[in-house]
Amino acid sequence: MPRSDHQAPRPNRQAAPTAVCRPSCPGLREIIMAKLSLNKIGKSFGKTVVLKDISLDIEDGEFVSLVGQSGCGKSTLLRIIAGLEAPDSGDILIDGVRVNDTAPKHRNIAMVFQDYALYPHMSVAENMAMPLIMARLPLHARLPLARRLSPAHRRHKPGIQRDVAEVARKLHIEHLLDRRPAQLSGGQRQRVALGRALVRDPKIFLMDEPLSNLDAKLRMQVRREICELHASSGLTFVYVTHDQIEAMTMSDRVALMHGGSILQIGAPNALYSDPDNVDVARFIGSPEINILPGVIENGALRAGDISVPVRLAPGCKIRSGAVQIGLRPEHLVLEKVPELAYPARIGTGIPLAFRKHTIEDLGAEVLVHGRLAGHPDHEVRIRAQKSDAYGAGGTLASAKDWEVRINPAHILLFDATGSRLPTEPANSDREAEPAAMRRGLRQQAGLA
Amino acid sequence: MATTSGPLQRAQTRLAYWLVAPATLLILLIYVLPIIVVFAASLTDYTLVSDYYEFVGLDNYRKMATDAQFGNALHNTFVFALLFLPAAFVVSLVLAIAIQERKRFRSILEIVYFLPVTSTLAAMALVWSALLDSRQGIVNGIVTSLGFAPLNFLGSEDLVLISLAAISLWSIIGFNMVLFLAGLTAIPTNLYEAAAIDGADHPIDKFLKVTWPMLGPTAMFVAITTSITAFKLFDTVAIITRGGPDKASEVYLYLAFLEGFEYFNMGYSSALSLVFILLILLFALVQAVFVDRRVHY
Numbered sequence: 001m002p003r004s005d006h007q008a009p010r011p012n013r014q015a016a017p018t019a020v021c022r023p024s025c026p027g028l029r030e031i032i033m034a035k036l037s038l039n040k041i042g043k044s045f046g047k048t049v050v051l052k053d054i055s056l057d058i059e060d061g062e063f064v065s066l067v068g069q070s071g072c073g074k075s076t077l078l079r080i081i082a083g084l085e086a087p088d089s090g091d092i093l094i095d096g097v098r099v100n101d102t103a104p105k106h107r108n109i110a111m112v113f114q115d116y117a118l119y120p121h122m123s124v125a126e127n128m129a130m131p132l133i134m135a136r137l138p139l140h141a142r143l144p145l146a147r148r149l150s151p152a153h154r155r156h157k158p159g160i161q162r163d164v165a166e167v168a169r170k171l172h173i174e175h176l177l178d179r180r181p182a183q184l185s186g187g188q189r190q191r192v193a194l195g196r197a198l199v200r201d202p203k204i205f206l207m208d209e210p211l212s213n214l215d216a217k218l219r220m221q222v223r224r225e226i227c228e229l230h231a232s233s234g235l236t237f238v239y240v241t242h243d244q245i246e247a248m249t250m251s252d253r254v255a256l257m258h259g260g261s262i263l264q265i266g267a268p269n270a271l272y273s274d275p276d277n278v279d280v281a282r283f284i285g286s287p288e289i290n291i292l293p294g295v296i297e298n299g300a301l302r303a304g305d306i307s308v309p310v311r312l313a314p315g316c317k318i319r320s321g322a323v324q325i326g327l328r329p330e331h332l333v334l335e336k337v338p339e340l341a342y343p344a345r346i347g348t349g350i351p352l353a354f355r356k357h358t359i360e361d362l363g364a365e366v367l368v369h370g371r372l373a374g375h376p377d378h379e380v381r382i383r384a385q386k387s388d389a390y391g392a393g394g395t396l397a398s399a400k401d402w403e404v405r406i407n408p409a410h411i412l413l414f415d416a417t418g419s420r421l422p423t424e425p426a427n428s429d430r431e432a433e434p435a436a437m438r439r440g441l442r443q444q445a446g447l448a
Numbered sequence: 449m450a451t452t453s454g455p456l457q458r459a460q461t462r463l464a465y466w467l468v469a470p471a472t473l474l475i476l477l478i479y480v481l482p483i484i485v486v487f488a489a490s491l492t493d494y495t496l497v498s499d500y501y502e503f504v505g506l507d508n509y510r511k512m513a514t515d516a517q518f519g520n521a522l523h524n525t526f527v528f529a530l531l532f533l534p535a536a537f538v539v540s541l542v543l544a545i546a547i548q549e550r551k552r553f554r555s556i557l558e559i560v561y562f563l564p565v566t567s568t569l570a571a572m573a574l575v576w577s578a579l580l581d582s583r584q585g586i587v588n589g590i591v592t593s594l595g596f597a598p599l600n601f602l603g604s605e606d607l608v609l610i611s612l613a614a615i616s617l618w619s620i621i622g623f624n625m626v627l628f629l630a631g632l633t634a635i636p637t638n639l640y641e642a643a644a645i646d647g648a649d650h651p652i653d654k655f656l657k658v659t660w661p662m663l664g665p666t667a668m669f670v671a672i673t674t675s676i677t678a679f680k681l682f683d684t685v686a687i688i689t690r691g692g693p694d695k696a697s698e699v700y701l702y703l704a705f706l707e708g709f710e711y712f713n714m715g716y717s718s719a720l721s722l723v724f725i726l727l728i729l730l731f732a733l734v735q736a737v738f739v740d741r742r743v744h745y
């Protein structure tokens with residue numbers, strides 16, 4: 001990014017939060033509610049079914065992300081909420097009022113487009129003033145020549161300019177007001193798009209992959225700013241992204257979409273640690289979860305040579321048969337790396353033989369690729385502390401045959417179709433300990 | 449480029465000149481030389497019928513100032529342009545917008561409107577002159593069947609320029625429409641969506657806030673090419689009206705043609721042609737300088 005305006009230090013940031021409090025009607029904030037409900041929304045383009053009976057309730061002031069692979073219908077759903085696309089079936093309710101036939105401008109929503117959709121022929125100030133001009137001036141006062149004669153134009157102009165300046169100041173773009181979009185950097189355009197959405201004082205803020213055109217560093221910064229904006233404005237946010245990390249870090253709740261349906265909606269951690277579906281487990285979490293085949297027989301889970309007792313929850317549909325085993329990369333704990341002498345080990349969990357292939361250095365952590373014994377066809381990823389894979393001296397063990405352990409409580413089971421098989425909570429406290437905690441214990445033991 | 453001058457650089461420079469030489473020569477031969485010849489001829493009283501000619505200085509140009517024919521041709525040309533230009537611009541823009549919004553039939557309509565562009569105007573002029581004939585023409589048949597008196601489209605001094613403008617319009621709207629369509633297609637749809645959310649969903653607002661400003665470069669191109677077409681009016685005049693009735697359709701280029709090839713005043717005709725080129729150049733320049741700054745972002 002050649003320009004550096006957005007990286008410039010802003011000492012007042014903390015003191016004055018980016019609250020864009022409604023310039024036009026400050027007193028109204030208390031009574032503006034924006035609960036958004038989608039009720040069995042269906043949409044097809046020709047023969048392609050894009051959305052299948054989507055139902056979703058978003059509370060006032062909530063930040064909900066729609067996340068999913070490209071082409072799963074996220075943008076279409078957002079455009080239906082905005083009113084840019086009409087659903088084939090189902091209802092959209094804002095605060096309990098059906099808005100299916102309401103024009104976008106009357107839905108009280110604002111939208112930030114992926115490529116910002118700024119008007120290239122207008123200055124930043126004109127771009128941001130556009131929603132206000134449309135809302136406050138009658139048609140004759142918006143016509144090119146006639147507006148000069150219009151008293152409405154003269155009456156509203158100062159107010160519009162004031163409101164634009166106010167939002168511009170809060171977004172730190174007041175020095176850009178006279179520029180055209182072509183003269184701005186990507187990050188600055190982003191801010192202008194936010195500003196144009198904010199001036200109109202919306203109830204619901206829709207964003208379609210607003211960060212995807214920014215470079216990685218700027219993305220982190222704007223991500224935080226959007227979160228601050230959400231916190232300070234108290235508006236309802238619906239945020240579309242294909243990036244699960246964005247969704248996980250920013251949202252109150254994440255709705256994971258796949259092939260036109262919402263597979264699961266819940267708090268980020270619920271999707272991560274308690275996925276309903278193997279597709280959810282695969283999509284959420286980076287590096288991706290390891291999925292291995294296994295069989296349940298006589299109350300035991302068999303995978304390769306290993307057999308572990310498993311207690312399926314009473315409501316579980318199947319009691320035996322082929323299953324998919326989900327192992328999060330950080331739940332496989334490096335246990336015995338030859339040549340590295342670990343201090344006191346707490347050897348809980350099931351020991352598994354592991355053959356190392358490659359190691360990726362992620363900085364603080366490493367990602368070890370290899371295979372588990374009994375699963376020669378499935379590459380497995382293990383996320384570990386760097387010190388667990390490298391010796392104290394920073395030298396990498398040359399031997400390839402390692403040993404890892406997995407706590408049975410961390411095993412996620414899915415049936416052949418991908419649905420989660422609920423298991424009974426483990427009864428031993430020791431087994432329920434999270435891996436991180438055990439690691440902590442180990443480190444304490446090492447220090448002592 | 450040639451600021452650093454080693455032997456290699458100089459060789460390269462020489463080579464570059466050799467490489468552009470053929471194209472340069474062609475341009476000089478085809479465009480510049482004729483203009484120079486015409487300019488030279490315009491300073492003489494050369495006629496096509498005699499080899500003898502004298503150098504007369506700027507007499508031919510002085511003659512224009514007093515020549516009633518010149519004034520008449522200029523007047524007719526501007527009246528024609530005034531009738532033809534706005535219609536050629538607005539009608540094709542409206543058609544383009546209407547067709548653009550159509551999903552079915554779009555390509556059929558495009559072809560139908562573009563057909564006149566592919567035909568030879570000279571041949572079509574004969575067809576039009578038959579259609580607009582004051583006695584047997586189909587158009588007058590329609591006019592009389594509607595209960596009006598027949599109109600002398602090509603024979604009346606008041607109507608002839610309007611009729612010619614209509615024929616030219618017919619022959620050019622397809623072309624302009626395709627240009628506008630290309631311009632419209634290039635406007636990102638999400639601008640209209642942003643406008644709809646911002647409240648600009650009224651057709652007038654959509655046009656004024658998005659379509660028209662985004663169409664700027666196309667509109668300028670269409671305006672310039674159409675203006676030049678208007679000033680270049682010749683074929684239909686030469687074939688249908690021959691400048692008549694009573695010189696009411698004698699336009700600039702037709703006068704230049706008459707002076708040169710009917711009255712054999714090659715010198716004067718050359719002067720007229722040169723002034724014509726300068727006028728068009730000036731016109732395009734003014735448009736480019738004044739409009740270009742407003743349409744590119």
Ligand SMILES: Nc1ncnc2c1ncn2[C@@H]1O[C@H](COP(=O)(O)OP(=O)(O)O)[C@@H](O)[C@H]1O
Nearest residue numbers: 045048050068069070071072073074075076077
């Ligand atoms: N206007 C349209 N006409 C036809 N198909 C469309 C249209 N818009 C989207 N689609 C199709 O709908 C599917 C979902 O698109 P979209 O909602 O943009 O996905 P996402 O935003 O999740 O990447 C895609 O397969 C896309 O090709």
Ligand SMILES: [Mg+2]
Nearest residue numbers: 071074075076
């Ligand atoms: Mg999308």
